[in-house]
Amino acid sequence: MARVTVEDCVKMVNNRFELVALSAQRAKQIASGAALTLDRDNDKDAVVALREIAESTVDLEILRNESISSYSSYKMSESMAARQEEENSLADEIHETFSDMRSLRDARDDDVEEEFEDAGMSFIDMDEDVQD
Structure with a gap:
């Protein structure tokens, strides 16, 4: 089980609040069945999301856009x-x-x-x- 720290992730995302939002978005994707870019190693979704961000295996711009749209007040089903x-x-x-x-x-x-x-x-x- 690999240990991930905020310091590892801050190298990729400077703002800690944005890091939380992006990792939460990625964890939601993983929970919804999105493909993993790293081995799970028996880690929970949030830890896998942080590891993916720290190792740059996910596109942060896509995560940003999806995170923003998830908070959008108008969504048409x-x-x-x-x-x-x-x-x-x-x-x-x-x-x-x-x-x-x-x-x-x-x-x-x-x-x-x-x-x-x-x-x-x-x-x-x-x-x-x-x-x-």
Whole structure:
């Protein structure tokens, strides 16, 4: 069982508070089943995480980013993302349907206007005749 000290890790991460955050993040990854970069040697996850940091076998920048994102206040779960995508798709479909309906209405109005013109009648735009 290899002994790891904070002094070994501080060579890689200058700030002790950041070291705690990074090692905690790595320990969580290990507990979740992430592949180890060193032999476990019967050590607990936190000790393995510290040893990995001390021996530079993990990418600290990735750990930093994952640690920051884990504390982010806004996370969209997969089900929420799927629901959001479905709602966006439905909104697009509704917009397309209304657009098609407007096109049909405009075509109908044009046809009616042509029929009136063919019959010698015309439409009077009510807005033009209205005076303030």
